[in-house]
Amino acid sequence: MRAHLARVDAVLVQAVIAAALSFAHIHDVALAAGQDGWKAWAYPISVDLLLVAAWRRLRTGPSEATGWCWFAIALTASLGANIATAGLLDLDDVPAWLRILVAGWPAVAFLGGTLLVHSAPQPDEEDSVALEERPETPAVPIPPGLIEHARKIAADHRTRTGRPIDTATLRARLGVPAPMAEAIATQL
Structure with missing residues (x-):
């Protein structure tokens, strides 16, 4: 158990360090491209949230193309900022094309986030069977x-919707295979 916790701790530390560095690089590029104050801090959050939302879609959604598309876009933005701060770009003299890309990012991220959320699979109420009505399945x-x-x-779902959660929604929320769901x- 301790070996597992040590491995998890090392992974968490590495993840926090990588996230902080990437966050700082995206911030620095946004700042150099003319986005100052809170706006420069919002860019890394926007890029990282789109990356996470796309990854979640890849793990739980039926349409892999949508997830891969937005994952690639967000990863390109993140990698681009990280590489740009490696000395390949003069942050004191940012080219116009980069200023345009940075200024256009909010619209791209909003579109991507909206498409990922609103094209998420919604269980068909008439086709799904409530958990209370579920027949026995193999253990x-x-x-x-x-x-x-x-x-x-399931309790949160019932509180929000007034209905018991169906297996498709439970599976999507947990990110588990159908037999496990x-x-x-x-x-339950």
Whole structure:
């Protein structure tokens, strides 16, 4: 158990360092391109959130093309800023094309985020079966922590919608394969 925690801690430390460096590079490019104050700080958040949203779509959504498209766009923006700060770009004399790209990023990120959210699969209410009405499925071993997490998700769904969560939505929220979602659904 301790070896696993040490490995997780090392991964978390590395992730925090990488995120902080990338965040700073995107901020520096935005600042050099004329975006000052809070706007320069908003750029890295925008790039990273689009990257995370696209990655989540790749893991849980049916349309991989949409996820890959926006993941590639956000990754290009992040990598571009990181590489630009490596001395290849004079941050005191940013070219006009980069100023245009930075100024246009908010519209691109808004479009990408909107498409990722609004094209997300919504379970068809008439085709989905509520968990209370679910027939028995084969037993699949599920970690107790995952069951507890699923219960919280199901309770939140019922609070927000007034309906029990269906398996498709549970699967999407948990990011698990269909057989595991079925097994979890039977235990809720």
